[in-house]
Amino acid sequence: MKSARHEKIIELIQEYDIDTQEELAARLNEAGFKVTQATVSRDIRALKLMKVAGKDGKSRYAILTEPSEELGDKYTRILQDTLTSLDVGQNMLVIRTVPGMAMGVAAALDALKWKEILGSIAGDDTVMCVARDAEQAEIVAEKLKGILKLC
Incomplete structure (x- = not known):
């Protein structure tokens, strides 16, 4: 269940500019995952998500990629x-x-x-x-x- 939820989180943050844990929890609940904000917070840490500045200047969650020269x-x-x-x-x-x-x-x-x-x-x-x-x-x-x- 956890790995399926993590996959869905990655899919959601790639598809939408999600900037709060509450918004992420709502989208997960809409997708059939019964989660609380605390669960989402743990998932964010586990997936090493971080907030980055979007094109519109608003922050959004993104995946922290593996170390590279960039x-x-x-x-x-x-x-x-x-x-x-x-x-x-x-x-x-x-x-x-x-x-x-x-x-x-x-x-x-x-x-x-x-x-x-x-x-x-x-x-x-x-x-x-x-x-x-x-x-x-x-x-x-x-x-x-x-x-x-x-x-």
């Missing part, structure tokens, strides 16, 4: 399209994004595998990124500013 470029675009501000305090960075895109930014930061970053936590429009120390937090900030072409 992955860095994809994540760079996510950062360029969604970051709105960046502040550093000691060894932490507070990164603001457009609403609904913080998880995508956190996933992008994790995928870049910068040695300075210990990890990040995402809300709806804010990411808290923890660096090893204050100096490395500044390095991360400079790298991000370079990506954003703010330098």
